[in-house]
Amino acid sequence: MITRCIDRKKYTISIDIVKNRIYFMLHQGKWEQEDINYLLSDWKEVVAQVQNNFTILSDIRNLQIQSPTSDKIHEEAQRYVAENGLLRIARVIPNNDIVNLQFGRIVKRSSMPNNDFYDVEEAEKYLDRIVEELSQRK
DSSP: EEEEEEOOOSEEEEEETTOOOOOOEEEESSHHHHHHHHHHHHHHHHHSSSSSSEEEEEETTOOOOHHHHHHHHHHHHHHHHHTTTTTEEEEOOOOHHHHHHHHHHHHHHHHHOOEEEHHHHHHHHHHHHHHHHHHHHO
C-alpha cells in the first residue's frame, strides 16, 4: 500500500508500509533553495515512519549535474539514511556518465549500500529479492 508522504517541486517521497520500502522520485528541473532546505528533514520524517531494514527505490533518472550545495545536502541525507536502518537502496540512474560519476562519489562518501539499475521494474524485483533473502535468514 503506497502512501504519498512528501511532494515537493523537485522530488516526491512515498512509503509502502507493507513492503517497508521508501520510494524517492526526482522530478525534472533545477534544485531550488527550498528543496535543498527541506531534503534532510524530509528524509528524517520518512525514515521515522518505517521499520529497521527498510529498502529504498530511488528513481533519479532526471538527475542533472549538481551544485556543491545540493551535492553536500544529498550526501548528508544519504549518510543519515544509511545510519538509520537502511537495508539496501536500488537507484534507477540516468543514462549520463558525468552525472552518474558525480552522484556515485556522493554515494561512496556516504557509505550507502546500493545497486544501480536503468529500469524501475528491475530495481523493484531486486529489492524484493533482498528482503526475501533477509526473511529466510531469520
